[in-house]
Amino acid sequence: xxxANEKQLTKKQNMxxxxxxxxxxxxxxxxxxxxxSRSLEIIGRAxxxxxxxxxxxxxxxxxxxxxxxxxxxWKSSFFGSHADNTNLQNLQINEFLELIEPLSRKIPFNxxxxxxxxxxxxxxxxxxxxxxxxxLPIFLENEFWGFVGFDECKYERVWTDDDISLLMSxxxxxxxxxxxxxxxHRIEYLSYHDLLTGLYNRRFYEEELYRLDAAGNLPxxxxxxxxxxxxxxNDAFGHxxxxxxxxxxxxxxxxxxxxxxxxxxxxxxxFVMLLPGADAQSAEAKIERxxxxxxxxxxxxxxxxxxxxxxxxxxxxEGINDIFKKAEDVMYKRKLSESSITRRKTIDxxxxxxxxxxxxxxxxxxxxxxxxxxxxxxMDFEENQINQIKMAGLxxxxxxTGIDENILKKVQQLDAGERMIFERHSEIGYRIxxxxxxxxxxxxxxxxxxxxxDGSGYPKGLMGEQIxxxxxxxxxxxxxxxxxxxxxxxEALTEEAAINEIRKCSGTMFDPYIAKIFVEKxxxxxx
Numbered sequence: 331x332x333x334a335n336e337k338q339l340t341k342k343q344n345m346x347x348x349x350x351x352x353x354x355x356x357x358x359x360x361x362x363x364x365x366x367s368r369s370l371e372i373i374g375r376a377x378x379x380x381x382x383x384x385x386x387x388x389x390x391x392x393x394x395x396x397x398x399x400x401x402x403x404w405k406s407s408f409f410g411s412h413a414d415n416t417n418l419q420n421l422q423i424n425e426f427l428e429l430i431e432p433l434s435r436k437i438p439f440n441x442x443x444x445x446x447x448x449x450x451x452x453x454x455x456x457x458x459x460x461x462x463x464x465x466l467p468i469f470l471e472n473e474f475w476g477f478v479g480f481d482e483c484k485y486e487r488v489w490t491d492d493d494i495s496l497l498m499s500x501x502x503x504x505x506x507x508x509x510x511x512x513x514x515h516r517i518e519y520l521s522y523h524d525l526l527t528g529l530y531n532r533r534f535y536e537e538e539l540y541r542l543d544a545a546g547n548l549p550x551x552x553x554x555x556x557x558x559x560x561x562x563x564n565d566a567f568g569h570x571x572x573x574x575x576x577x578x579x580x581x582x583x584x585x586x587x588x589x590x591x592x593x594x595x596x597x598x599x600x601f602v603m604l605l606p607g608a609d610a611q612s613a614e615a616k617i618e619r620x621x622x623x624x625x626x627x628x629x630x631x632x633x634x635x636x637x638x639x640x641x642x643x644x645x646x647x648e649g650i651n652d653i654f655k656k657a658e659d660v661m662y663k664r665k666l667s668e669s670s671i672t673r674r675k676t677i678d679x680x681x682x683x684x685x686x687x688x689x690x691x692x693x694x695x696x697x698x699x700x701x702x703x704x705x706x707x708x709m710d711f712e713e714n715q716i717n718q719i720k721m722a723g724l725x726x727x728x729x730x731t732g733i734d735e736n737i738l739k740k741v742q743q744l745d746a747g748e749r750m751i752f753e754r755h756s757e758i759g760y761r762i763x764x765x766x767x768x769x770x771x772x773x774x775x776x777x778x779x780x781x782x783x784d785g786s787g788y789p790k791g792l793m794g795e796q797i798x799x800x801x802x803x804x805x806x807x808x809x810x811x812x813x814x815x816x817x818x819x820x821e822a823l824t825e826e827a828a829i830n831e832i833r834k835c836s837g838t839m840f841d842p843y844i845a846k847i848f849v850e851k852x853x854x855x856x857x
Contacts, residue, residue, distance in 0.1 A: 342496070348376030349500050356507035360514075363402065366504060370404040370478075373500055377493075380406045381460075381481040384504070387430075387474060408483060425450040433467040434474045438494055440464045442486050455481075462487040464494070466501045470509055478504065524595040526573060527580035535594035535602055542592070543643075543650040547606035550643045550650075551613035554657040555583075556665055557599040558635040558672035565761040566680055566731055567631055575632050582623045586616060601636070602654075613640045631683060635672040637665035673766045680731045680762065681724075687735055691727060694811055699723030701807035701852065705844065706800075708851040719800045722772040726779050726804055729759025741819045753788050756780050772800075779804040784838045794841075802841040806832070806848055809839065829855055 352369035359365035366384050374382035383403040429439050429451050443460050446452040455463060462482040468475045478501050522534040530538070542550060557579055564572035576599070583593050583601060592604040605613055617638045624634050639661030643653045685692040702723040706716045730738055733755050737748050744752060760777035763769040778792060778801035785793030787805075797805075813831060816822040823831065829849055836845040846857045 342492070345376050345496050348372050349496065349503070352500060353503040356503050357510075360511075362507060362511040365507060367402040367404070369500075369504070370402055373497070374404045374406065374480075377480060377497070379480045379487075380408050380483040381479075383479050383481075384468075384476065385479075386476040429465060433465060433477055436467055436469065438464065438466050438498070440489055440494065444486075459483050461485060462489075464489050464497070466494070466498055468501050468505050468508075470505055470512075475505070475508070524580075527577055527595050529580050529584065529601070530592060530594040532594065532596040535592065535596055535604070538592045538594075538604060539650060539654075542604055542606050545646050548643060548646070549607065549609045550653075551603075551605040551608040551610065551640060552643070552650075552653050552657045553603040553605065553613060553617060553638050553640045554654065554661045555601040555603070555636045555638040556661055556669075557601075558637055558665065558669040559633060559676050559765075560599040562673055562676050562762060562765045563632055565758060565765065566676065568732065571632055574629075575634060578627060578629070578632075578634060579624065579636055582620060582627065586620050586623060608642070610640065610642045613642060631679065633672050633675045633679060635668060637661055637668045639664060670767070674768075677725075677728070677762070677766060677769070680728055683731050684728060687730070688738060690815065690817065691730070694815065695724050695727065697811045698726060698804070698807045701810065701848075702800075702803050704852050705803050705807065705848055708847050709803075709844075715800075718772055719775065719803060721769070722775040722779075722800065722804055723807060725763065725769070725772065726759065726776050726808060727755065728762055728776070729755035729757065732758040732762075753780070757789050774798055775800045775804055777801075779808060781805065782839050783841055786838075797841075802844050806840050806844055809835075810848070825853065829853065833857075 352372040355369045355372065356365045359368070370382045370384060381403065383401070385401055428446070428449060432439050440463075442462055443452060443455045446455075458481070460481045460483055462485075463479060465477050465479040467477050478497075480497070522530060524531045557576065560572055560575060563575050576595075579601070580593075580595060583603065587593050587603060587605075590606055594602050594604075596602050603616075605616070608616070617640060620636070620638070624636060627634050639657045639659065641653045641656035641660065643650060699720050700723070703716055703720040706719050711719070733752060737744065737752055740748070756777055756779060760773045763773035763776055775798060777789070778797050781787035781790065781792045781797045781801065782805075783794055783797070783802070785791050810828060810832065813823045814825065814828050832840060832845050832849060836842045849855050850857050
């Protein structure tokens with residue numbers, strides 16, 4: 331008994347040393363596959379088994395067990411005389427349920443092969459003359475990652491709880507090594523890639539720019555691109571829509587480029603492509619394919635557009651930064667016209683979206699526009715000013731496109747939180763319109779069209795003549811059409827009742843002078 335205990339103690343000490351050596355191997359080697367392979371040999375020899383193997387438990391779209399991309403096996407000289415059937419590829423998961431199912435619940439699979447029910451597992455192990463099998467699961471962040479197996483071919487080995495506990499400490503070392511390796515790769519990936527799009531980032535681009543700036547890569551085309559209307563998309567539809575726009579453009583750029591091309595996102599809406607061996611003609615042909623692919627991209631609410639400029643380095647005497655600057659200058663010239671077109675298209679799309687959200691918005695906007703125009707004429711506005719306020723009347727509610735449809739269509743009274751969200755529509759409208767040069771003037775009218783003469787309005791709480799004159803006209807026109815139009819949650823007032831309401835709110839909600847002109851001149855009624 332004493333000799334047996336000493337032998338058992340020696341085995342345990344050898345195993346502890348092997349686990350330490352295997353763990354050091356896993357920590358020291360930057361190549362995770364090599365370190366796992368070497369650590370399996372260390373443990374296999376110490377445990378005196380005939381085969382040790384590690385499998386990554388990937389599943390493909392057909393739910394097949396796929397392990398060939400992450401597989402490592404060590405065999406003793408005894409096992410080497412048998413066939414090697416370690417490839418589990420193209421075997422259905424359900425064929426190995428008696429093995430996979432307990433492992434997925436963090437339970438070791440430990441059995442004498444002869445005691446297994448007839449199955450694929452038993453058949454495969456029998457063919458390899460395996461008598462005893464112990465398989466231990468590997469988990470990473472609570473996800474079943476893979477397993478390490480120990481086969482015995484010489485005798486039916488009984489694994490003790492102490493044996494299994496020691497070997498589990500080894501699989502924990504593998505888990506830690508894989509986690510560290512993944513973290514290192516993640517850090518390396520993030521240092522050279524743009525997180526949103528997966529393209530290369532500015533750091534990688536700048537390094538590659540100087541690497542590719544060599545005679546062997548000439549001609550070297552540099553294409554600089556800038557997405558049109560990103561800010562407008564963010565303002566109108568939210569940053570999720572802006573992110574979608576950037577990712578969609580990035581996907582198209584990647585799909586149209588060769589493996590040797592470098593595609594990078596170097597700013598919020600800026601992209602650059604380095605095209606080694608591409609002359610001006612081939613580079614422009616690529617840009618045209620990108621334009622075509624973007625034009626054919628189907629999106630419900632977003633106008634996709636990017637402006638590109640291309641310059642080509644033909645000779646080593648040319649500076650690469652000068653080539654980039656030429657490409658950037660060409661891009662900015664194109665962007666002057668293309669960006670404006672994109673913003674106008676986006677405005678048109680927003681108005682269309684607004685009208686589709688609520689059936690009464692289009693007729694309401696038209697009536698408010700007509701009332702604004704009429705009041706402006708009565709106040710002797712110049713023709714250009716009349717056209718401006720008429721346009722403001724049409725677009726005063728454009729910011730509602732950025733408001734949740736459930737809030738816009740709610741029949742019951744809005745609660746405090748919903749009211750706060752709804753009141754943002756005048757600011758959203760302002761941001762949308764101010765991004766387009768031809769609408770920048772009316773943007774302020776839209777911003778202030780819910781202010782009140784007594785200072786109780788929003789968003790700024792302006793009072794009296796602090797509010798733009800055009801906005802004061804818009805306030806009255808909007809309110810009059812609203813109270814005289816029937817909606818699901820309220821009845822329409824008669825003209826007489828509406829006039830009484832305007833008289834009552836003159837000096838609080840409305841500019842008294844504008845209210846009087848509206849009633850006397852537009853409605854032809856006594857003040």
